[in-house]
Amino acid sequence: MASSDATAPVRVVGGWASPFVTRVCVALRLKGVAYEFLQEKLGKKSQLLLASNPVHKQMPVLLHGGRPVCESLVILQYVDEAFPGAAPRILPADPYDRAVHRFWANYADAKLPTALRTLRRMVDGDGAEAAEQVAAALARLEEAFADCSKGRPFFAGDDIGFLDIALGSYVGWFRAAERITGQTVLDEARTPRLAAWAARFCEHQAVSRVMPDAGRLVEFGEALRAALAANAQRT
Ligand SMILES: N[C@@H](CCC(=O)N[C@@H](CS)C(=O)NCC(=O)O)C(=O)O
Structure with a gap:
């Protein structure tokens, strides 16, 4: 069957530790769409x-x-459009708000993954610079949160939406990076609104079961590093 019919079966190909995969699972859970998760093996596509x-x-x-459908942010939009009857909306109804939320989601993806990867690996000498890059990005996103949420609990307002899911998917890795480096990433003093938002996000019913545990992520990072080193030796 090839169809965008809302009743057609939904499967997610991914790994539990990937923030980009977490986004898709949260979006489907938010919409109440049943899906099958096809777990990829570590280091072998x-x-x-x-x-x-x-x-x-x-x-x-x-x-x-x-x-x-590929690319996590494209998938979030697809899920919103392919399951229109299922509330709530993922993207804002207003075109300008949609553009703003997409802008900040793209900003997060441009600034966070490389810096978080560096923190995870604890590359000598690069750690402080990476931590500063994450802190600078989060300071900007703290301002964006104030503008978008307008005093409500989430970027999208009273419930989570596109930008909450896009940024919130990194929270597990923020916490793993805190354990690895011993430094605070989501700092209650520097980014108080985001720190409180992250806690709320993780408690959301669509999120709590699929947000990876920080301890497991630390172990996963070590296993991934070993698998990549073994692959490099073989080639
Ligand atoms: N821009 C992509 C990023 C996806 C991505 O980086 N996925 C990682 C897992 S976290 C991956 O598949 N890495 C394997 C590779 O790049 O070969 C998205 O948003 O979906």
Whole structure:
């Protein structure tokens, strides 16, 4: 079956530790869409992943009625549009608000992943610079939170939405980075609104079961490093 029919089966190809995969699971749970999770093996991409995302060869991939949708932010928008009857909306109703939320989601993706990867690996000498990059990005996002939320609990208002999911997916890795470096990432003094928002986000019913535990992420980071080193030795 090839269809965007809302009743067609939904599968997610990904790994539990990926913040980009977490986004997709949160969006589907928020919409109440049942899905099958196809867990990728560490360091070895499945044929299904390679065939479904031949351009980037990255997870997540959403398969809806057998058709692949790639790139997590594209998938969030797709889920919103393919399941229109299921409340709540993921993207804001207002076009200007949509543009603002997309802007900040793209900003988070431009600034956070590389710096978080550096913190995870604790690369000698690069750690302080990476921590500063994350802190500077979070300071900007603290201002964005004040503008977007207008005093309400989430970027999207009274419930989580696109930007909450996009930024919130990093919270597990913020906490893992805190354990690895011994330094606070979501600082209650520097970014009090974001620190409180992150706690609220993680408690949300669509999030709590799929937000990876920080301790497991620390172990995962070590296992990934070992797998990459073994692969490098073989080639
Ligand atoms: N921009 C992509 C990023 C996806 C991404 O970086 N996925 C990682 C896992 S966290 C991946 O598949 N890495 C394997 C690779 O790049 O070869 C998205 O938002 O979906």
